[in-house]
Amino acid sequence: MVELLAPAGSREALIAAVESGANAVYLAGNMFGARAYANNFDEDGLRWAIRFAHLRGVLINVTVNTIVSDEEIPAVRDYLRFLYEAGADAILVQDLGVAKLARETVPDLPLHSSTQMTVHSLEGVLALQSLGFTRVVLSRELSLKEIRHICANCSVEIEVFMHGALCVCYSGQCLMSSMIGGRSGNRGRCAQPCRLPYTLVDENGDDVLGSQAGNYLLSPRDLNTIDIIPELIDAGVASLKIEGRMKRPEYVATVVGTYRGAIDTYYAGEGYKVSEQSRDNLAQIFNRDFTTAFLLNRPGKNMMSDRRPNNRGLLIGRVSGYDWDKRIVTVKLSGTLSLGDQVDFWVKVGGRVTATIQELWDAKGRNIESGAAGDTVSFAIPSAVRDHDRVFKVYDASLMEAGKEMYASGAPVRRIPISATVTAAIGKPLTILLDDGKGHKTSASTEFIGELARKRPLTEETVQKQINRLGTSVYELESLTITIDGEVMIPMSEINEARRKAVEQLDELRLAEFRYPKRQLEALQETRPLPAKTASLMVAVDSVAKLKAAIDSGADGILFGGESYAHKAIALEDYQQAWNLAKAAKVRIDFNLPRIIKENHQKSIEKLLVAWQETCPPDAVHVHNIGALALVKRLTKLPVHADYSLISYNKNTLAFLREYGVAEATLSPELNLKQIQEIAKESALPLTCIVHGRLELMISEYCVTGSFLGGVDGGACTQPCTKGHYALKDRKEARFPLVMDQYCHMHVLNSKCLSMLPHAMKFAPMGIAMRIEAKAMTEGEIRHIVKAYRKAMKLPSELDEAQEAWVKEQEGSEITRGHYYRGVL
Known part of the structure; x- marks a missing residue:
């Protein structure tokens, strides 16, 4: 049976998840989890959570899925040991350095790859499988067809998201929160800039959408797969995951309970149906409207909640009248409304009006507790509304109360049925046998030896009453067999103590099942040649013309290809021409792979790799994820360079990469200069840093221009990106350029140009080698900045007044130092 995996950001949410039917729960401790602003669990809380869940047969997976600094490595090591000793069932990781640490420190603790690892192909899954990972959480951009292909061709467990908030960027690839506000999503502190308003503007700064779209152009709807649960299960996934560690426990209870019912209905084999009540519950508890993301098709603008980035609630009626004097609104209901509910009116002018229902009147003015679809009701509101304004229920008091019952009663909701056998006789202790029907049987006896009763002999009724006193334990008595031989007397306290011991033993037997199997991990230590040439100043370009400009102005290294910012395919002939030009100029030439290589593009990439090795072998091939790294290793003997999106944030990661056969690495742009200096002293690999250019803040399967201007949702895109240049303008008038590559991935570039001139x-x-990201530059801009860096490299570290003035003139005004002097949270 497929696993139903629930989130828990608090003790109450954990209880709600387990009691609502989750098979497993994922949560975080106070450190190293990708939701740093959830309540999370301290060490005592984690021990309690693991015991609570294990008693009920539920697994606990702990997220250790942030990138970590070298200063944090000792604490991570201690934390991993603690999790192993506490009995966590698995850890989720993003940082390959943390994965290496786990292999060394707690080799038997199962490893799950977080979706932050950006695994989106079979190649990536098989790479992690060979590294000893027991489960891979796939990127949320995959289709059912792609998921089915992966599941059919690997032996590792596959986990996919089935409900909750979506990231517009490929998880693990987003730098937007980090670069704008210093809060790194890769370190669990995402500020969600995707939920802020943006305007799509052309190169003149003019709004090109107007009223045809809302302002929340990067805000996706919530994922909802309630209608395609059979297809997901049939695809072969091991675990279906609900997103929501920041959500309140009532949300967890409602969503888990709804999907529990759906999964059980599927396995019952009597035809899969979803009730309207189930749909309403999912929408009511929280929604930004719903989508199936890319599971079924390319939804374009239909995936986006562009007019509202937060909970929209459930439409329950329209305004039919408003009393201006009394501030009483009359609503014709299309859904239920009760006392304690909260509603939002979507008014035509001024946004929305919110009201909590404290009194409710029917059409005749009588006080009522609730109204149903078709009824006309009235209630007080604080501000004016108009006829036909829509009314959304954003808080359902009865649904929240039902959710609260799943965690707040203090007693178990879902109990484990057990059978008990009790025997008592004169001259013998009373014995209690317990059996949970799952192979766990326990026995406990009284210390008191049965005596002949003088007044009140033991009766079956008395025994049943004492055995039934299971209180707040997780068990409930399903059957009881009692044998009393003679008129025997046993004190009630002795019976209670024997019952307590039997229950404790049953607890321990059930808990003992959660033990780690021994694992054999594959040794790494693969050596690959270093690039034949070194380069102090590399320039990344996507066309031959830009390559010429970079070489002519002094670049001693070129990183060519990968994605084209001009939405053009980069053919083998382009790579061969670039190689010939670089060789003639005696400069280093590296080839770049795309950041995202999905199954439908992999064959063409494989052909390129083979052709490169045979006809124009680059000094190194740059890879951006574990799948691309494995692909290059499988098909070529070329040196491999781990680029910045295969995040190297600590020395442990660099050591892992070296052992895995990587020759060089580009450090994460989220490191500060002090951290870079410390890493460089002991790095296992030669290093590069990006020093100039517009950094990519996001790479997305969703494209703003294709969705709202190109008609993606209707079929083939008209490719507006080839007819003009576009940007997203934020509330502060900053413009973030958009480029669409040849694979129709959207790249959001920083509004400011990084400069370390x-x-x-x-x-x-x-x-450390320097790299200029020049794909977004013109040839003239490339010539200018490469010459400037060549000159600046010869300047003293302390500039005089004239040199500082020259630098400012070369840089221009719209620049940033990135994280070199501030770092990230």
């Missing part, structure tokens, strides 16, 4: 001379002494 005044500090260019500091990298070579650290032994």
